[in-house]
Amino acid sequence: MAYTVNGTTVEHDEEGYLTDLNEWNEDIALEIAKAQNLEMNEERWEVVNFLRNYYDEYQVAPAIRVLTKALAKTMGPEKGNNKYLYELFPYGPAKQACMIAGLPKPTGCV
């Protein structure tokens, strides 16, 4: 199971999450998004970039509330909410956005 980007293959698990998080780059993100039937636009990049920065510091994806609060600051309150995140990532912001950002899948009762 692998994505093919610019002639190189990048392994992923059964669900599409990267096996090695260090292999991520923006082209791979585009490829994962394509596999998820999503087109990357400015808003989706905003979320993906926030997730990557947060992960760099905390080694885990942020709580949904942390994410929405941050988005409310940068994108305005009408976009800083859970509903809008689900519009961007219909399969769930934590899971689909994390996958595109190359982060591991949040596990547990979520």
Added chain:
Amino acid sequence: MAEMSDFLVDEGVPDPLEMPEMKRGAMEGLAPFVAKPEHQAPLGFPGALVDDWQEKAIDKMGELLGKYRSLQVYLDSCVKCGACTDKCHYFLGTGDPKNMPVARQDLLRSVYRRYFTFAGKYFPKLVGARDLTKDVLDEWYSYFHQCSQCRRCSVYCPYGIDTAEVSMAAREIMDTVGQGQKYCNEIIGKVYKIGNNLGLPKKAIESTLEGLEEELEEETGLKIRMPIDEPGCEVLLVTPSADLFAEPHIQGLMGYAKVFHEAGVSWTLSSYASEAANFGMFIGSYENMREVSLRIRKAAEDLGVKRIVFGECGHAWRVAYSFLNTLAGPFDFLDPRYPAPQHICEFTYDLMQAGRLRFDKSKNDQYRLTFHDSCNVARASRMGDMPGGQFEIPRAILRATCNHYFDMAPETIKESTFCCGGGGGLLTDDLMDIRIKGAQPRMRALQQVREDHGVTHMAAICAICKAQFTKVMPKYGFDMDAILSVHQMVANAIVMTGSIQEREIKEKSEPAAAEGQAA
């Protein structure tokens, strides 16, 4: 033109208990991802299916039969009366006859008969005994992961046969031969490595809590603390890590913080035991369930707390209420005046009884509310000191905090409650099909109270229920945020001493006096 609601009334909501059309083999292809070696190793299980798996599996079954007398009784005593057949939400939702509880038990029972009974050893065909083949193992893997161990069927079984225990035994046998489930086993490994199911390191938890403290201060004007690893507190709060991550869970956590603050009781989370959920139960592994439980004991001792309170988590409360003392007790170092452990609903309810909490119910007037009894709380535990306290205490809290409360149909609540469809280790995307179908009885009961009473929202006290409903409610015509935490309702309505909300109420009732005070 006819209104949309006219159509709904005309057609009516189907009966949640309606017997489905039989669909043989409808779910036979469904199986969750198998655990990889790195998910198996931390739990002490082989990384992949071992060569002599058949022999090992039968040995393990023998060991479990010797260890758990109940298991042998359950496997021996079924008389095929049929009382359980239409009691499982997964059967009602899928119509697959192998999701009838008796058929699920028979998957294991047939193998038990072959290897452990006289008749099955010599006349297997006469007694429905089967060899344990790879096909049988695969069938186990599929259908024992279509049981959420909710125990609704056992309520209706005249012999009290507990399918959950049969399911747990089957999963334990499969783990032992190297056929584990990725979802549960990866999660237990994260508890061992990091302290919680989500894998939230302390630094991330601290940062989230800080943000929540700021939010609470902005809202109330009070410095409401949410500490972690603070020694010498009265209470250790053990809550599902989803309370630190997901919606609406996190609003429940903010509710607990408000209640502790108002009660003047110091409390702390622990990074070492930052998880209430105990997936060791789902996989039927006593050793892993104990390992997870011992973390809570160690955290309580290290932090020097006097009480342990559990947050809103269904099966965590089963393990806490029913098994914690056996697994990690005795808790003789805790204050004997309080139950060890105590449920956050008990904590809040006791304060209500003592007249120490004030609520402004109108703050929840946008909700017309019902309550989903979580299966593990309803059928495997209790709250308070009266029978049925686990049903009445959460409802008493909701009625005290909300003006519009309505129960769903009696045959779908309390001890007859339906599982949300995602319990018992099934809350994973690879099982989404059965999750959606299994939610059907609960969703129909909810549709009924929407028709009859205009109910808009449902509250629950389980992290799995909350996550599951967020996902499946839209499939049944509800908003994803129609599911709420019980302590979210508390958080909305509580009037805290010295808060902005308290001042607003005073100003409304006695404007002159409030002005005088301000001057």
